[in-house]
Amino acid sequence: MDWFYKFPNMNDGALRDLKKLIDDGFRAFTRAYGDAIEGLFTPLQHFLLAADRFMTQTPWPIILLLILAVAWFASRSLKIVASCLVTLMLIGYFDMWTDTMRTVAMIFVCTVISIAIGLPIGILMARSDRVQRAINPILDVMQTMPSFVYLIPVVMLLGIGRVPGLIAVVIYAIPPMIRLTDLGIRLVDKDVLEAADAFGADRRQKLFKVQLPLALPTIMAGINQTIMMALAMVVIASMIGVQGLGQPVLKAIANQYFTLGVFNGLAIVGIAIMFDRVSQAYGKRLQKHREIIHG
Template identity: 50%
Template sequence: MGQEFPQLFDLKALSRFVDDGFNEIVGAYGRTLEQIFLPILKMLLALERGLIWLPWWVVLLALAGLAWAASRELKTMAIVAILTLGLGVLGVWEAAMATIALMLVSTFLAILIGIPLGVAISRSNPMQSVVLPVLDIMQTMPIFIYLIPFVMLFGPGKIPALLATIIFAIPPVIRLTNLGIRQVDAEIVEAVRSFGASPRQTLFSVQIPLALPTIMAGINQTTMMALSMVVIASMIGAGGLGYQVLQGIQRLEVSRGLLAGLGIVFLAIIFDRIAQSYGRRMQKSLKLEQ
């Protein structure tokens, strides 16, 4: 039998310290945090109910119209329309609407937080040196780890599922916003500043527009990561297509899991086509196509 690795410090004591500290936070601030996130929960539930209430053909036309606005291509619009129709054919329409609601809210909040943070990182090398390793850790951390603290704070439900999805999905939009702004030609930035533009004017009139294709790639990745989280989030009450997959696993019903899985694939293709098409249009308009 091999020699045991020497114990450098008391791991059990450290674990108790971390667990007790988090339990104290839950006891002291759990109810306050629930009240803070209540408006977000109401927004999520309202969007979910609204999508389920709308006639199927209205949702289909809305997604097809969004695809046309993003791409100006009949092929892309037709693909999105057919896949949206496929959600109804598979019998997962209501679950798909719940999944779309969770994905849209989590993606919106991730973008709302991630883009300003990416801009801030792009302006500070010390901040970048600190944040990028944190993002690396966030992207390599097992998904289930994100569920533990939020379930302890809020219990099973949509809010912990939403917050875990945001934390899991936010790194790409932060990273690519930072990268896109840093890749803007320094000569262009200097030329604009030489005409008296302030840092804010330079950011909004030159840097963000030129970095937009890269930022859109980050938004697309964040959207896909949010969608990939729905199956895991269903374990703590997210509902939607992920819950259908979870039921298929629990009941050993291959058909239920397969249909829900296909629904997730359809949603992934729909939103990927829309985001990529918009990104390509931005590249063409800015003459950045390779």
Template identity: 60%
Template sequence: MASCWGLPELLCEFPSLSNGTLRGMRKSIDTGFRDLVRTYSDAIDAATAPLQIFLNTLEDIFTEAPWVVILLLLLAIVWAGSRKWQTMVGTTIAMGLIGVFGLWEDTMITLAMVTVATLVAILIGLPLGILMARSDRFQAFLTPVLDVMQTLPSFVYLIPVVVIFGIGKVPGLIAVVIYAVPPMIRLTNLGIRLVDREVIEAADAFGANPRQKLWGVQLPLSLPTIMTGVNQTIMMSLSMVVVASMVGVGGLGKNVLQAITNQYFTVGFLNGFALVAIAIIFDRTSQAFGKRLQKHQGVGHD
């Protein structure tokens, strides 16, 4: 074909590398990456061992403890966060239905995964958010990274995680943390930067050093925004649990994946309902806690 729409053939088909060249490049990169992982496999296993122990221990506690103990503990957390009887009633009904339909153990496994993932995301996101708030240069560097992390499809996170860590609970946990940590970083940074400049100047006038300003002024005043980050981290962890089930994470996500694969409408609906119920419980509790913090500090919406 000499032309296309009146243009030379070169402008119709984009010039690309040959298939042999592309295969050679892919093979070299994949082989090098696998060799690197094999070389440091012992170090990788040692680094992830604490996560494995923590996750297994929490999962054993949640699944082996009497259901009434777990329910009372959950209701205590909900009441401490929301102080609303409506949320308490809704939590009781939702957890009761989860138990009646035989999803209690799977729900506890998912709760353990989300709890550990949220804690790890907070431990990573809070310091990075503080560093972003303190350094414009670091913010300029990290912002594009966070943009990419939040733009990539969730399935993409599984590729490097599986290659490095293999199949299992910890690789799934790491994928969930990577997916869920950006809101924690962003909103910690935003909350600290939104602290009134006059308050910072007053702290300077009293001779407060940077550490005292951070722990005594900036973090307390930015807590409502940080709690929003915690809320978003929990929601994203729950949404990623289904995807992470592809690499060995059990619980409700595994059931949903099996229901999709085998077209089991009822199984998928019930497990999806359980995930939605947990998400609503945590969302209402964390949002109510954030609003209480705003009222306590006199920081509210106009």
């Protein structure tokens, strides 16, 4: 009756041989192509370093005014701008400005890359049911896989550093961008598309002048979720050398520094709320604009 209580599984020796075969194969691939793959990410490294230098070396009043200007442009709300000002002033007052700016630079680069990759994939999914069926299972795996698992292959290929951490964050954060781009385009009213056809619009004109503008509020929701997921990955990515607010939190966990962990954790929360309010306000403005067009 042992078979009834113990699930039948692969022979221990066969399982060990299979795991060894996969591990040895991945190590051989890393040795053979690791340098070439690392070279492909050199432009990404330059982009990240440039963003980091700009955010950390520019005088803080200029950065503060720049962030407040972006918040005002996106939200047109004095309340949101004032809350951003208070949040940033508190972060600076508690000596977390540099780490916060490094984190903001990382999130900015992650968001740009996620938009650059996720938008075209989302458009392809919206145009083809076959592509959607092929990509959806991949996105399901990406969204349910524990975030620590992303670090293993990235570190084996590229080592420890900012770029491997950036790649891990992008892999973790990009699925909402792809899904909501696909959803937004599919939700565009068919009557509007028929009207565009009646005016003689080709596929490209329909995409850029009709579908994407009308899908923009949904796409903005995808960008919002991508930013939130990237911020959630900041502490985990600090384990492989990503600088910013995650490293003090990691240090606090390792050394039981309560205040260090709480202060930097609250700074991450403050940035997350700031990004969330600004992007949501911009999405609502776009939604109102779309309702006016439909009206």
